[in-house]
Amino acid sequence: VQVVESGGGLVQPGGSLRLSCKASGFTFSNSAMNWARQAPGKGLEWVSSIYSGGSTDYADSVKGRFTISRDNAKNTVYLQMNSLKPEDTAVYTCAIGALVTTDPRRRGQGTQVTVSS
Numbered sequence: 001v002q003v004v005e006s007g008g009g010l011v012q013p014g015g016s017l018r019l020s021c022k023a024s025g026f027t028f029s030n031s032a033m034n035w036a037r038q039a040p041g042k043g044l045e046w047v048s049s050i051y052s053g054g055s056t057d058y059a060d061s062v063k064g065r066f067t068i069s070r071d072n073a074k075n076t077v078y079l080q081m082n083s084l085k086p087e088d089t090a091v092y093t094c095a096i097g098a099l100v101t102t103d104p105r106r107r108g109q110g111t112q113v114t115v116s117s
Contacts, residue, residue, distance in 0.1 A: 001023075001024070001025035001026050001096070001105060001106070002023065002024045002025050002108075003021060003022070003023050003094050003095065003096065003106070003107060003108040004021070004022045004023075004108050004109075005019060005020065005021050005092065005093060005094050005108045005109070005110055005111040006019070006020050006021075006022070006111055007019040007020050007111060008092060008111030008112045008113045008114075009112075009113070009114070010114045010116065011084055011113070011114070011115055012115070012116070012117050013084060013085060013086060013115055013116075013117055014083060014084065015084050015115070016080070016081060016082045016083075016084065017081045017084065017113060018078055018079070018080045018081070019035070019078065019079040019081065019092055019094075019111060019113070020076055020077075020078055021033065021035070021076060021077045021078070021079075021094030021108065022074075022075060022076050023075045023076070023077070023094075023096070024075060026096065028072060028075040029052060029072040030052050031052060031096055031097070032049055032050065032051045032052060032096075032097055032098035033049070033050055033070065033077040033094060033095070033096060033097070033098075034046065034047070034048065034049040034050075034094070034095050034097060034098055034099065034100065035047040035048050035049075035068065035077075035079045035092055035093070035094055035095075036092070036093050036095065036100045036107075037088075037090035037091065037092045037093070037113075038090055038091050038093070038110075039087075039089060039090040040089075040090075042090075044093075044100055044102065045059070045061075045090075045100075046059055046099075046100045047059055047062055047066065047079070047092070048062065048066060048068040048079065049068070049098040049099075050068045050069065050070050050077060051098060054070070056068050057098075061087075062081075062088075065081065065082050065083045065084075066079060066080065066081050066082070067079070067080040067082075068080075077094060079092065081113070084113075084115045085115060086115045086116060087115075088113060088115050089113060089114050089115050089116070090112075090113060091110040091111070091112050091113075092110060092111055092112075092113055093107050093108055093109070093110040093111075094107065094108050095107035095108070
């Protein structure tokens with residue numbers, strides 16, 4: 001099982017980024033996936049989940065600004081982040097399942113997103 005995130009970087013407030021999460025080693029199309037983030041000095045925070053049927057959930061802090069999606073043909077889940085704020089700065093990780101997990105067998109290493117002018 002492998003989950004690899006990409007797409008992070010430095011962006012100005014109000015800007016956009018799209019994160020990608022490439023998965024392998026399990027039946028991706030049957031699996032829910034989630035994004036979580038961890039800001040410096042803070043705990044792991046759930047951001048969004050997408051289920052095998054395509055339904056989605058979002059944390060209140062990102063609702064209306066972030067969009068999660070999946071491409072089962074590419075075994076990839078995306079997180080489109082718009083109207084970014086400095087408080088969105090964090091390491092974003094992708095994981096298998098609908099719930100946040102710290103199990104390293106189910107989540108990737110993460111990608112850094114920094115929102116700063």
